[in-house]
Amino acid sequence: MKKILVALGCAMLTAGPLVAQKAGPYIPETDTAVLHKLEDWQDWKFGLIMHWGPYSQWGVVESWSLCPEDEGFTQRKPYGIPYYEYVQKYEGLAKTFNPTKFNPQRWAKATKDAGMKYMVFTTKHHDGFCMFDTKQTDYRITSPNVAFSKNPKADVTKEIFAAFRNEGIHIGAYFSKPDWNTENYWWPYFPPKDRNVNYDLKQYPERWNKFKQFTYNQIEELMTGYGKVEILWLDGGWVRPLNMHNDESLSWNKTPAQDQDIDMGGITKMARSHQPGLIVVDRSVHGPYENYRTPEQQIPNEPLSYPWETCMTLANSWSYVPGDTYKPVNTIIHNLVDIVAKGGNYLVNIGPGPDGEWHDAAYTTMEGIGAWMKLNGNAIYGTRAIAPYKDGKVCFTQHKQTNEVNAIYLLDENEQLPATITFKGITPAKGATMKVVGTNTTVKWKSTANGVEITVPASLQSKGFKHAVAFSFKH
Incomplete structure (x- = not known):
C-alpha cells in the first residue's frame, strides 16, 4: 500500500522490447x-x-x-x-x-x-x-x-x-x-x-x-x-x-x-x-x-x-x-x-x-x-446497485432478496433532515408504503413533475438524524 494516492511504479532490469497492453478485461472466476x-x-x-x-x-x-x-x-x-x-x-x-x-x-x-x-x-x-x-x-x-x-x-x-x-x-x-x-x-x-x-x-x-x-x-x-x-x-x-x-x-x-x-x-x-x-x-x-x-x-x-x-x-x-x-x-x-x-x-x-x-x-x-x-x-448489507445509482444527494441500493429499494439521503454536517426530499430515476410501486429504515415510521410520498417527493413530518425532522437517512419501498 502507499502512503498517498500515487501511481506506484517500478523500474526493471533486463533489456528487450515489451509492447504496452491496455488494462485487460476482468476475467470471471470459474470455481x-x-x-x-x-x-x-x-x-x-x-x-x-x-x-x-x-x-x-x-x-x-x-x-x-x-x-x-x-x-x-x-x-x-x-x-x-x-x-x-x-x-x-x-x-x-x-x-x-x-x-x-x-x-x-x-x-x-x-x-x-x-x-x-x-x-x-x-x-x-x-x-x-x-x-x-x-x-x-x-x-x-x-x-x-x-x-x-x-x-x-x-x-x-x-x-x-x-x-x-x-x-x-x-x-x-x-x-x-x-x-x-x-x-x-x-x-x-x-x-x-x-x-x-x-x-x-x-x-x-x-x-x-x-x-x-x-x-x-x-x-x-x-x-x-x-x-x-x-x-x-x-x-x-x-x-x-x-x-x-x-x-x-x-x-x-x-x-x-x-x-x-x-x-x-x-x-x-x-x-x-x-x-x-x-x-x-x-x-x-x-x-x-x-x-x-x-x-x-x-x-x-x-x-x-x-x-x-x-x-x-x-x-x-x-x-x-x-x-x-x-x-x-x-x-x-x-x-x-x-x-x-x-x-x-x-x-x-x-x-x-x-x-x-x-x-x-x-x-x-x-x-x-x-x-x-x-x-x-x-x-447497506446484502444490497446491489440499481440505476440510476444516485440523484443529487440521494443514493440508491436494492436488497437482492426482497428487491426493496433504499433511497438514502446524504445529510451535510449538522444539517437537519429537510421537510421535503425529491429524487428522480426510481418510482415506488403504486400504493407502496415508504418506511424510514431502522424505525417503525412511515412517510408520505407522491409522484410529481420533478420526480418522487417525500414529505418528512416535523416529528422526524426533530429526531436529530446524522450523516444519512434511508427510506425503503417496493419498486
Whole structure:
C-alpha cells in the first residue's frame, strides 16, 4: 500500500522490447465455491484493513523508505542519511518492537460494533518483516532477537485472526509478493536500484526459483496454520509475468521489465486446496487471479461491471503516525453509501501504534460509524446497485432478496433532515408504503413533475438524524 494516492511504479532490469497492453478485461472466476464466496463478500460491504509492523516505532510510511527511488513517499528521515546506514537502522527496529498493549480482542469488538463484516491484516509488507511465525526467515516477529517474541501473543497474526473470527468477522490475509529482505529478491551482491528484483532473472534463474518457492511456502503456512481464511489479498503488482504488463504497470517502469512470474496458478491451486472457495486478489494484475479489483484512495465516478472494493485510509496514512487526523464520521458514511450504491465494498485502514494500540480517535470514529450502521445497516448489507445509482444527494441500493429499494439521503454536517426530499430515476410501486429504515415510521410520498417527493413530518425532522437517512419501498 502507499502512503498517498500515487501511481506506484517500478523500474526493471533486463533489456528487450515489451509492447504496452491496455488494462485487460476482468476475467470471471470459474470455481463454483469461489463464486459463492464472492457473492457472500458482496453482501458484507464494509471491512477493515490494518497496516502494522516495526516501522510504527518511527511513525514512518510502511516499507517505502527502503526503496531507493527519489519519490516523495520514499524519503528517508532525517533527509540525507546514507542509504545502507538507514537500512541497518530500519531493520534494527525489529529488535525493539514490543507492542505490550496489544489487545486484538478490543480491536475486534470495535470493528464489529462499527458494522464491519471482514478484516484484512498485513501479514507481511514489502520490507519482508513477517508478522506471523514463518519458518522461511528469521526476519519475523517470533524470532528470538525480537523484543516481543517472548510474549505469549507473539504470533500476532494468529491472535488477530482468532480474535476477529470469534466476533464473527471474516478473515483476509494481506501478503506482499515482493520481499525486500530476502536475498533471493534483493540479492546483497547487487545494490537495489528500485522496488524490483535487483538481478537479471535470465542470468540467475535458480535464484528466482528459490524466491518462488519461498513465496509459495510462506503463503502455504498462512493457509494451513491460521484457521479459516477467506481472502488472500496480494500486494506489489510489479511482481507479475512479462506478458501481464499493461499501460498502468509499464508507466511505472524506468527500465525494461523482467518476467517476475511467481506462478500464481500454482499458488492459487495450493491455497484453495487448504481453503476451499478462497477469494484471491492479485492486485492490479488484471488476470484470472484478481477475483475483485481494488481502487485505492478513490471512489469510481460510475459503477463498475465487476466486483470491486475501494481501499482507503480512515486517517491520512496507511501506517501509524502520531497525531494522525481521522476523517469525520460524516465523510466515512457518505463514502460508504456512495460506494455501495455503485456496487462496491469499502475497506478502511487503521494503523496500530508501536505499543499495540489504536489512536483514541480511531475508537471514537468507529463508535460513530457503528451508531449509524446499527440504524441503517439494512440499507447497506446484502444490497446491489440499481440505476440510476444516485440523484443529487440521494443514493440508491436494492436488497437482492426482497428487491426493496433504499433511497438514502446524504445529510451535510449538522444539517437537519429537510421537510421535503425529491429524487428522480426510481418510482415506488403504486400504493407502496415508504418506511424510514431502522424505525417503525412511515412517510408520505407522491409522484410529481420533478420526480418522487417525500414529505418528512416535523416529528422526524426533530429526531436529530446524522450523516444519512434511508427510506425503503417496493419498486
